[in-house]
Amino acid sequence: MAFLDFQQKLTSALADFARSDLGVELENIAAEVPPKTELGDLAFPVAFELAKLLKQETGEKQNPRAIAEKIAPVLESFDFVGKVSIAGPGYINVYYDRASFLARSIKTKEEAIQGSKICVEHTSVNPNKAAHIGHVRNSVLGDTFVRILRSAGFDVEIQNYIDNTGVQVADVVVGFMHLEKKDLEQIKALDEQLKEEGISFDFYCWDLYTKVGLAYQDDESLKEKRAETLHLIEEGGNETAELADYVATRNVECILDTMERLSIRYDLLPRESEILHLHFWEKAFTMMKERGAIRLEEKGKNAGCWVMPFESHEGSDEHDTDKILVRSNGTVTYTGKDIAYQMWKLGLLGLDFRYRHFTTYENGQDVWITTSKEMNDQAGLPEFGRAEKVYNVIDTRQSYPQEVVKKGVALIFPERGEDASVHLSYEMVALSPSAAEELGFELSDEDRSKSFVEMSGRKGLGVKADDLIDRLEKDAFNEVESRHPDISDDEKKAISHQIAVGALRYFLLKFTKNTVVVFDFKEALSFEGETGVYCQYTAVRANSIFRKLKDEDVTNASRMILEKRDAVNALFESDEGEGIWPVAALSARLEETIAQSVATAEPATLARYAFNLSKAFNLFYHHHRIIDEKDPVKRAVLISVADRSRTALTETLATLGIRVPERM
RNA sequence: GCACCCGUAGCUCAGCUGGAUAGAGUGCUUGACUACGAAUCAAGAGGUCAUAGGUUCGAAUCCUGUCGGGUGCACCA
The missing domain is CATH 3.40.50.620 (HUPs)
Structure with a gap:
């Protein structure tokens, strides 16, 4: 069960309420993720919209907060909603019931293939x-x-x-x-x-x-x-x-x-x-x-050509408005x-x-x-x-x-x-002037003054893919060797290959499509900070916890959460539970992130999600000791949340074409 | 000339169909490893969101102008 399902239920309930009780038809209801988890898991700024619409219809000025107060009980009636609060000038903030959420199975998406x-x-x-x-x-x-x-x-x-x-x-x-x-x-x-x-x-x-x-x-x-x-x-x-x-x-x-x-x-x-x-x-x-989509030009400079009229561009003396498809x-x-x-x-x-x-x-x-x-x-x-x-x-x-x-x-x-x-359009990859020089190209003063130099196959100016992958694999190999001198060379190679692929794919995905990537060796070869390697490392770390846990620890955790819902929610209310919910919540947003990536044809959105999820996990990881936790309820919650995070992270990375090594 | 894209922290970039105190990474300064893996984490400093207007409850986001940068506009592919 992902947050997206919750959101859809709440949105349609809101639309129904607006129609039946307020007499207003809402076309699309905006929902957003609050800027901080303390402000809830989902926010509806819909009261502002309603205040405006009601004023238009009745002429009476309405207070957004008052409208929000009327809406809150509608949302609260859902079993997965813990509480609803009205914040600021009229935001409706929804908090999901944490114990009930953790009690639901992870169950990844249904495999419903869409027809076309x-x-x-x-x-x-x-x-x-x-x-x-x-x-x-x-x-x-x-x-x-x-x-x-x-x-x-x-x-x-x-x-x-x-x-x-x-x-x-x-x-x-x-x-x-x-x-x-x-x-x-x-x-x-x-x-x-x-x-x-x-x-x-x-x-x-x-x-x-x-x-x-x-x-x-x-x-x-x-x-x-x-x-x-x-x-x-x-x-x-x-x-x-x-x-x-x-x-x-x-x-x-x-x-x-x-x-x-x-x-x-x-x-x-x-x-x-x-x-x-x-x-x-x-x-x-x-x-x-x-x-009749094209016409044969009989006079003018395009005489004898078949052209497609193209009105959206203004013609000029030098440039034509029509596109030639068949030459004279x-x-x-x-x-x-x-x-x-x-x-x-x-x-x-x-x-x-x-x-x-x-x-x-x-x-x-x-x-x-x-x-x-x-x-x-x-x-x-x-x-x-x-x-x-x-x-x-x-x-x-x-x-x-x-x-x-x-x-x-x-x-x-x-x-x-x-x-x-x-047209899934994206900006080019250019070279930083220093990268071009590193490749042995002499640059003109003009080139050197520019922020980037365009690659050119014709000039042989470019970073060949295989060369870069080789270099990444070599660097990764050295790192793996220093950390795991005991494993076989074959395994080291396999691991460094996965790391190299993770680094390169992430490096190319972290920029949004219409950003020119100015290639720089130092940045591309980095394994620290916002990199694919960081995400892989996080997943490896999470997995290593579960290698040390017994299978029954995980099943016991699920049962514990089901049985002790009140204690679970009490944990989240207390200081002890700090920093646990943000990872759990973010882990439940993979589906909506995928949907957003599809809608905008923007893979960078998913790459960023992988990084943010990794960061959230690392924060959680440093705040809580999972295996050594003595309180059985807290331990169960920690195990459940860690398991959800690593599942979501692994699936995210797989969707980015990045594998998670056994160790690294 | 025309069309499209861009201008956000020293640098490199996020910021979803308008929403709460504009966020990361990196660099800099400091702190944390006899460990569920330090390829990690924490803290600090760093912003007139190019600029001038407009739209409205509300603008980095939408509209217009200006300045600055990129890319196209072949009887090339």
Whole structure:
């Protein structure tokens, strides 16, 4: 039983009372958590609202406090309510009955899957190089949001879009073919050689990509090669495309390995090549023309282009108000393809991909990838797409094209509307100037004067995800070793891995989405203060209490609380009970925090909850000795509260993708 | 020029659809380990919530202007 259930009952009772006894219809009743636990567990500022409404109807001025006095008995009639008090100018503060709350079973949420499917696209790293910390923010945000949605009971499908036919892949292909003069066989041989040397393929491509970028600067003919290469890759069915496919697929494998280290997994990898070859765009184009969503420009500078009118932006001489979807040479822009893809995700396109099994995770979960070939073996193929709602995790710099996609789809399918497509937008990860220098980059005076430096894949400026994870694991290993010199190296490694993941995921989740994360090594590598490690440590500590308790201590505690309700409540009234209720109360707020995270699409809310819960537990922990407590009633309460806290904390951390080690 | 985001403690950030005395972390000063684990805890100092108005019982939060910063606005992806 969570507080959210209580709140819902109280709110509807309030609405009924306002309707029947005061003759006022309250649309939504605001409830809030009082600033201090001494002020109760739930507060309704509704008396102010009612005073205003009653004045409007009757013309008589009403005192909010007097109204609150009338409401209090209604709320007090619930068995889970201990008392109700009127505070200040008319706040109605509700105190839940503590003994009765602790007597209820912890029972975590019911597994009621909500009917419709939600599709979340995240990661979508260009498959031409290793992932950096900016990509990881995307993935961690997306993955955590998926976990939050699932925790709230939604059916979620995870897609990682693979732009395997884009310019960035073409760049690396140009590097292999024209700078290094390698053909497919030689690249495969190189790949084998790299494996032996312990260098991952995506790291090699990272450097190659930078080299190509530099080579373009003083070799015009190479730029022509790029256009040529891009064209061949898009067209498919030639040696260049085959080579590009190998390079892109190997990078996808590497990136998936990186993400696996962070417990991030996918259901489907849709590729751009299939969107092209299975003619998704042509289908969407026809529908858009039929529905009059786009028009062919006959004059002006966009003559010969198909554009989508876009009124919300003012045009100017330099910038157009309309968005071009088909160029005057007849080719489709990225945004055009994206509209077709979005339509597919929502089950509106009337075409489907073909699928090939890509890999299986160690838990047996399959990952599928799209293909244009007819496939025979489709055992276990799930139904992809056809989502009720789609979240695209993409950084804020792509807000404009995302808006075009959303509006475009809504224009063709007004019955689904704009709400079906959500751009889960977040700010970029940039580097602090000192971090950039630490990576060995020379900064201009201009860069150094800025508060941050943007990462650049093209320049090779960025913190590679695997490097950072390695560093975190190494630091964690040293810490574990100093604390537990007796355990095996394998166990130390396993623990330090969990710590590293906890540290990194939390670091990226503690900032709200629209905050630019200015990456700084010291901060990112910290294991103290507001970190994932702090939360993990708290849970480990709580668990270690229960390792020392006997099972019957816990069951006895439950029985004791049921039998001695008066004594339990008396404990909370006395000084002895100080600091116990705040953790218990906070532990009961996981469900509402999840609901809030879903409503605002903001995982940071849950991360903050994990930290606050940990802090509350630590406070409680330092105030009370649980195992040694002599008073049987108090001991029972302490055990029950500690058990609830560690359960809530463990579940919260799991939803953040953070595991709790046995010891650390 | 236009659109979106941001401006809160020395620094980095929270602050939910408006609600009670604006909170954390970090840094600084001090104190607590023969332990249910010090990756912890406690105490102290630190704020004209950029600025000027408006809306109302009530504004860090909503609206408008101003100043300062970021990001977009390709027949690139």
